[in-house]
Amino acid sequence: MKSSRLKLLGYLGLVGLLGLFAGNHGFFGFFGFFGFFSFARTRSDELLRLNIARSGLNAFVVSLIGLSISIVAVSILRTIEAAALSIAIIFIAQVLTFTISLNLYERRGGDPD
Numbered sequence: 617m618k619s620s621r622l623k624l625l626g627y628l629g630l631v632g633l634l635g636l637f638a639g640n641h642g643f644f645g646f647f648g649f650f651g652f653f654s655f656a657r658t659r660s661d662e663l664l665r666l667n668i669a670r671s672g673l674n675a676f677v678v679s680l681i682g683l684s685i686s687i688v689a690v691s692i693l694r695t696i697e698a699a700a701l702s703i704a705i706i707f708i709a710q711v712l713t714f715t716i717s718l719n720l721y722e723r724r725g726g727d728p729d
Contacts, residue, residue: 620660622668626653645708651715663725671717678713682706 629650635643658664686702 618660620655620658620664622655622658623653626650642704664722667718667721670721671714674717675710675714679706679710682709
Protein backbone atom coordinates (compact mmCIF):
# COMPACT_ATOMS: atom_id res chain seq x y z
CA MET A 617 0.00 0.00 0.00
CA LYS A 618 1.15 3.50 -0.67
CA SER A 619 1.06 6.55 1.56
CA SER A 620 -2.00 8.80 1.63
CA ARG A 621 -1.86 11.89 -0.57
CA LEU A 622 -3.97 13.72 1.99
CA LYS A 623 -0.71 14.86 3.59
CA LEU A 624 -0.18 17.21 0.64
CA LEU A 625 -2.86 19.52 2.09
CA GLY A 626 -0.34 20.26 4.84
CA TYR A 627 1.64 22.40 2.42
CA LEU A 628 -1.22 24.92 2.42
CA GLY A 629 0.03 25.83 5.90
CA LEU A 630 2.90 27.65 4.22
CA VAL A 631 0.39 30.26 3.05
CA GLY A 632 0.19 31.29 6.71
CA LEU A 633 3.71 32.68 6.41
CA LEU A 634 2.29 35.41 4.19
CA GLY A 635 0.70 36.82 7.33
CA LEU A 636 4.15 37.56 8.71
CA PHE A 637 5.32 39.38 5.61
CA ALA A 638 2.09 41.01 4.48
CA GLY A 639 0.95 42.06 7.94
CA ASN A 640 -2.46 40.51 7.34
CA HIS A 641 -3.41 38.38 10.33
CA GLY A 642 -6.09 36.57 8.31
CA PHE A 643 -3.41 34.36 6.78
CA PHE A 644 -2.55 32.85 10.15
CA GLY A 645 -5.55 30.54 9.89
CA PHE A 646 -3.73 28.61 7.18
CA PHE A 647 -1.32 27.30 9.81
CA GLY A 648 -4.09 24.84 10.71
CA PHE A 649 -3.39 22.94 7.51
CA PHE A 650 -0.11 21.72 9.00
CA GLY A 651 -2.26 19.17 10.85
CA PHE A 652 -2.71 17.26 7.60
CA PHE A 653 0.96 16.26 7.77
CA SER A 654 -0.17 13.70 10.37
CA PHE A 655 -1.46 11.63 7.45
CA ALA A 656 2.13 11.19 6.21
CA ARG A 657 2.45 7.92 8.11
CA THR A 658 -1.08 6.74 7.34
CA ARG A 659 -1.36 4.06 4.70
CA SER A 660 -3.97 4.61 2.04
CA ASP A 661 -6.58 1.86 2.02
CA GLU A 662 -10.16 1.45 0.88
CA LEU A 663 -11.68 2.58 4.19
CA LEU A 664 -9.60 5.77 4.27
CA ARG A 665 -10.61 6.58 0.70
CA LEU A 666 -14.25 5.98 1.57
CA ASN A 667 -13.96 8.20 4.64
CA ILE A 668 -12.32 10.95 2.59
CA ALA A 669 -15.12 10.73 0.02
CA ARG A 670 -17.81 10.87 2.71
CA SER A 671 -16.12 13.82 4.41
CA GLY A 672 -15.82 15.60 1.07
CA LEU A 673 -19.53 15.07 0.48
CA ASN A 674 -20.30 16.63 3.86
CA ALA A 675 -18.12 19.65 3.04
CA PHE A 676 -19.75 19.96 -0.38
CA VAL A 677 -23.23 20.04 1.14
CA VAL A 678 -22.12 22.70 3.63
CA SER A 679 -20.70 24.77 0.77
CA LEU A 680 -23.94 24.51 -1.24
CA ILE A 681 -26.02 25.64 1.71
CA GLY A 682 -23.55 28.38 2.64
CA LEU A 683 -23.31 29.63 -0.92
CA SER A 684 -27.07 29.83 -1.23
CA ILE A 685 -27.31 31.84 1.98
CA SER A 686 -24.43 34.11 0.99
CA ILE A 687 -25.92 34.86 -2.42
CA VAL A 688 -29.07 36.05 -0.70
CA ALA A 689 -27.08 38.06 1.85
CA VAL A 690 -24.89 39.74 -0.76
CA SER A 691 -27.87 40.59 -2.96
CA ILE A 692 -29.63 42.19 0.00
CA LEU A 693 -26.62 44.05 1.45
CA ARG A 694 -24.94 44.87 -1.89
CA THR A 695 -21.51 45.47 -0.38
CA ILE A 696 -18.14 44.03 -1.24
CA GLU A 697 -17.46 43.50 2.46
CA ALA A 698 -20.43 41.14 2.71
CA ALA A 699 -19.12 39.17 -0.27
CA ALA A 700 -15.62 38.91 1.20
CA LEU A 701 -16.95 37.88 4.60
CA SER A 702 -19.25 35.26 3.10
CA ILE A 703 -16.40 33.74 1.08
CA ALA A 704 -14.25 33.52 4.21
CA ILE A 705 -17.04 31.98 6.28
CA ILE A 706 -17.85 29.39 3.61
CA PHE A 707 -14.17 28.44 3.26
CA ILE A 708 -13.77 28.02 7.02
CA ALA A 709 -16.99 26.01 7.25
CA GLN A 710 -15.90 23.69 4.42
CA VAL A 711 -12.49 22.98 5.89
CA LEU A 712 -13.82 22.47 9.41
CA THR A 713 -16.61 20.20 8.17
CA PHE A 714 -14.16 18.09 6.17
CA THR A 715 -11.64 17.85 9.00
CA ILE A 716 -14.13 17.08 11.76
CA SER A 717 -16.00 14.56 9.60
CA LEU A 718 -12.80 12.79 8.60
CA ASN A 719 -11.64 12.57 12.20
CA LEU A 720 -14.99 11.19 13.33
CA TYR A 721 -15.12 8.63 10.53
CA GLU A 722 -11.53 7.53 11.16
CA ARG A 723 -12.08 7.14 14.90
CA ARG A 724 -15.23 5.14 14.36
CA GLY A 725 -13.46 2.85 11.89
CA GLY A 726 -14.94 -0.46 10.79
CA ASP A 727 -18.25 -0.56 9.00
CA PRO A 728 -19.05 2.78 7.32
CA ASP A 729 -22.83 2.35 7.75
